[in-house]
Amino acid sequence: MITKEPVITVKNMVKKFGNFVANDNLNFEVYKGEIFGFLGANGAGKTTAIRILCGLSTPTSGQMTVAGFDVFRQTEKIKQNIGYMSQKFSLYEDLTVYENIRFYGGVYGMKVADRKAKTAEMLDRLELTAYENRKIGDLPLGWKQKLAFSIAILHSPKIVFLDEPTGGVDPITRRQFWNLIYEAVEKGITVFVTTHYMDEAEYCDRVSIMADGKIVALDTPEKLKEQYNAANMDEVFLKIAR
Amino acid sequence: MIEVKNIHKQFGDVVALEKVSLTVEQGELFGLIGPDGAGKTTLMRILMSLLLPDGGSATMNGLDVVVDYKKVRLITGYMPGRFSLYPDLTVEENLKFFATVFGTTIQENYYLIKDIYQQIEPFKTRRAGKLSGGMKQKLALSCALIHKPEILILDEPTTGVDAVSRKEFWEMLKRLKEMGITILVSTPYMDEASLCDRIALIQQGSLMSVATPQVMTKSFPEDLWTVRTRKIYNTSKFLEKLPSIISVNSFGQVLHLVTPKGTYTSDSIHQFLIKNGEVEIAIEPATATIEDVFIFLMNKPKEKS
Numbered sequence: 369m370i371t372k373e374p375v376i377t378v379k380n381m382v383k384k385f386g387n388f389v390a391n392d393n394l395n396f397e398v399y400k401g402e403i404f405g406f407l408g409a410n411g412a413g414k415t416t417a418i419r420i421l422c423g424l425s426t427p428t429s430g431q432m433t434v435a436g437f438d439v440f441r442q443t444e445k446i447k448q449n450i451g452y453m454s455q456k457f458s459l460y461e462d463l464t465v466y467e468n469i470r471f472y473g474g475v476y477g478m479k480v481a482d483r484k485a486k487t488a489e490m491l492d493r494l495e496l497t498a499y500e501n502r503k504i505g506d507l508p509l510g511w512k513q514k515l516a517f518s519i520a521i522l523h524s525p526k527i528v529f530l531d532e533p534t535g536g537v538d539p540i541t542r543r544q545f546w547n548l549i550y551e552a553v554e555k556g557i558t559v560f561v562t563t564h565y566m567d568e569a570e571y572c573d574r575v576s577i578m579a580d581g582k583i584v585a586l587d588t589p590e591k592l593k594e595q596y597n598a599a600n601m602d603e604v605f606l607k608i609a610r
Numbered sequence: 611m612i613e614v615k616n617i618h619k620q621f622g623d624v625v626a627l628e629k630v631s632l633t634v635e636q637g638e639l640f641g642l643i644g645p646d647g648a649g650k651t652t653l654m655r656i657l658m659s660l661l662l663p664d665g666g667s668a669t670m671n672g673l674d675v676v677v678d679y680k681k682v683r684l685i686t687g688y689m690p691g692r693f694s695l696y697p698d699l700t701v702e703e704n705l706k707f708f709a710t711v712f713g714t715t716i717q718e719n720y721y722l723i724k725d726i727y728q729q730i731e732p733f734k735t736r737r738a739g740k741l742s743g744g745m746k747q748k749l750a751l752s753c754a755l756i757h758k759p760e761i762l763i764l765d766e767p768t769t770g771v772d773a774v775s776r777k778e779f780w781e782m783l784k785r786l787k788e789m790g791i792t793i794l795v796s797t798p799y800m801d802e803a804s805l806c807d808r809i810a811l812i813q814q815g816s817l818m819s820v821a822t823p824q825v826m827t828k829s830f831p832e833d834l835w836t837v838r839t840r841k842i843y844n845t846s847k848f849l850e851k852l853p854s855i856i857s858v859n860s861f862g863q864v865l866h867l868v869t870p871k872g873t874y875t876s877d878s879i880h881q882f883l884i885k886n887g888e889v890e891i892a893i894e895p896a897t898a899t900i901e902d903v904f905i906f907l908m909n910k911p912k913e914k915s
Contacts, residue, residue, distance in 0.1 A: 409772040410743045455770075509646045535770060536798045538645030538813070539901050540908055543859055550843055564772060565799075567862035589863070600862055602773060609774050 373400045375527055375558050376421060381430035383416050390416040391427070392581035398527075403549065403559045405569050408578030409609045414562055415531070417578075421560070422529055423447050435526040448476065451520035451557075454531035458516030461505035465496060468504060469519055476523035483522070490518045510541030514548060521552050528552065530561040534568065546571055566602035575601070577608050584608055611636045611671055612657065612761065612794060618665035619652050619815075626652040628815045629666065634794055634808075639787045641806035642796040643900065649815040650796040651691055654765050657794070658688050670761055671792075684712070687759035689750050691766045697739025701730055701749055704738050705756060712757030722789065723752040726782055744775040751782065762786065764795040768802065780805045800901040811904055818907040823900060830898035830906070832856055833872070835879060837865040838892040848886040852879070859905060866902055 376398035383391040390413045398404045408414045419425040421434050423443030432439040435449040459468045466487075473483035491497040494514055504512060513533060521528050530549075534542045546568065549559055561572065569575050569589060576586040585592055585608055589601055598604045612634035619627040627649045634640040642650050655661040657668055659679035668675045673682050695704045705727070709716050720727075730748050733741065738749060747767060754762060764783075768776045780802065787793055787807075795806070803809045804823045811818040811826075819826060837858075839845040842865050849858040849867055856868040867879070876893040883891050898906075 409774055410770075532770070536646035536766075538648075538908065539800060539859075539905050541645070546860070564770070564776075566773060567860075570862035571860070605773050606777070609772065 371400045374398065375400045375435055376404075376560070377431075377433050378421075379431040381417070381420065381432055382428045383413075383420060383425070384428045389581050391420070394430075394583055396576060396583060396586055398558060398560060400526075400558055401553060401556060402573040403553060403561065403571065405572030405575035406560060406562045406578070407569060407575060407605065408562075412578040412609075413581040414578055418529055418531060418560075418562070421446075422450060422452055449526045451523070451525040451528035452531075453513075453516045453520040453528070453533055455513075455533060455535040456531075459504045459512060459519065462503060464501050464503055465491075465507075465515065466500045468515075469522065472519050473522060478523050486522055490522065494518060510537050510544075513537055514541070514545055517545065517548055517552075521555075521557055524555070525557065527558045527560060530559065532562055532564065534563060534565060542568075566600065566605055569601040569605070577605065579609050611792065612640075612668070614653070614657070614666070614668045616666035617653065617656060617663050617668055619649075619656065619661070619663050625815050627656075627663075630812075630815070630817055631666075632810055632817060632820055634792060636792055637787065637790050639783060639793045639795070639805075639807045641803055641809040642794065642812055643798075643800060643803050643809050643904070644796075644812035645798050647814075648812045650812060651765055653812075654688075654763050654794070654796065658686060658763060659683060684757070685760045687754035687757065687762045689754045689762075689764045689767055691769065693746050693750065695738045695746070695750055695753060698737060700735050700737055701741070702734040704749060705752055708753040709756045714757050716756065719756055719758045722758055722786075723755050725785060726755075727752045743771060747771060747775070747779065751779075755786070759791065761792045761794070764793065766796050766798065768797055768799060776802070800899070800904055803900040809900070811900075811907060813904075813908055819903065826903050827898045827900060830903060831871065832906070833869045833874065834896050834898050834902060835867040835869070835874075835876065836861075836892075836894050836896045837867050837879070837883075838863070838890075839865075839883070839888050840890055845883065845886070845888060848883070848888075852882055857905065857909060859902075861899075861901070866896070868902070868906065 374397040378394050378396050381391055381394040394417060406414055420427045420439055423439060423446035427439060434446045437445040469487050491500060517533060534545050553559060574588055575592060576583050592604050596604045596607050598607060614630055614632045617627050617630045630653060644650055656663050657670060657675055659675050659682050662676060670682050671685055675682050705716055726748050730745050768779055783793060806823060808822050810820045842860055846858050846860060846865050854870055854873055856870060858865055858867045879893050880891055
């Protein structure tokens, strides 16, 4: 359920690399329980912003909180309260399914009993119980991505950041992946997601679009389509980002 | 012209390509469409003579990719999936390097790359490793073209590239095709299929279908409907219980419902949804997209077993 209670607040966020302004005064809030789509062309500044919000990079200026914690002073607290997965990095290929889960459970300080119960439930949901001892490298990409997402939310984070989670995945798995996202939202997890698939932008509660370091549009997909007189989000994106 | 006959390739127990056969005509823009791990890269690497097939044969403009591999390399341009130019060389140095290796000069074939290269020429003294994703892609295409190849093989050139740059890239391919170059391009983006002359849908090492995009979508064998409601996620769960349903999938803001030919009308589906308590429902018969065809063919073997 979406509330108006913000779990991410971003005020006047600026990030400069030398003379280059990667994030030029960003302002937005992400509400508890929503699916927030974070779109933009390559080089628009998305990754920079995500790294700051995950506590991995210090902004140049601004007032930002994630899950109630300050991005300047409480980055370790932020990391404990979020989950993260991307297309490029998700799981350790040389470890088995079980070993990956145990590793991440350990990193997030989960109690053993809690981890075991959640692991059983998760593997059952993904129909992967029989593959517990398989190396990740031997699994098809679609399975890996679904597993990586499930592990990213195993410690019940307040927010999960997904950076192009469905790139290169087949069309059926891509939809199964979104069903997992909806299930996570039903458990009260807020989802912050980037994608190059414009049909997926339609699945978000609200969508922001970045261009040249600035947020140039932010609203529900319906309102954006209305505002830009577009039939779908693909048209909205092309009108804004071109 | 590319001719592939019964190509087979295995890595240990994993069958990467299972008796793949296809023909790409002279001057055709041919798309290999499929998800990661389907076998697209393996097939391209075999065609580029970078990998030996375990069985079958392939020719590029009549040259066998195993026997005549040296000649094959001279007449082909290749853009691998991973950026594989020299990051420490500048834009211009990379281009010059590839021209020299093939015994030509930038000037000689400049007309071929002019449109593309002009866009990155202002940055010609920048090291390739420092370029943005879109610029790297343009440089890689320029380097693949500089020796004036007869055949161009592009492995997922638009993966991870935003929607705007993707559109621009396909416009460039169209112009190259008009110059008579035969192009084989792979992509995981189903919406790019309609930009090709013909496409092959590939999944788990096998070709599921080869045709023009138009034929492929028009010959969809079942009934397809678009369904719009207020909460499509809930509607989709309810539709799964529709008797004899083949599939229901979300496509952005609408659902695509597939039912056996002649079984339902929009009225009868409407009635079914009203029982679910849906109020605002819009159902229309629709033409399949490539993604619908792909999903349909992917599900097919499961039905048999």
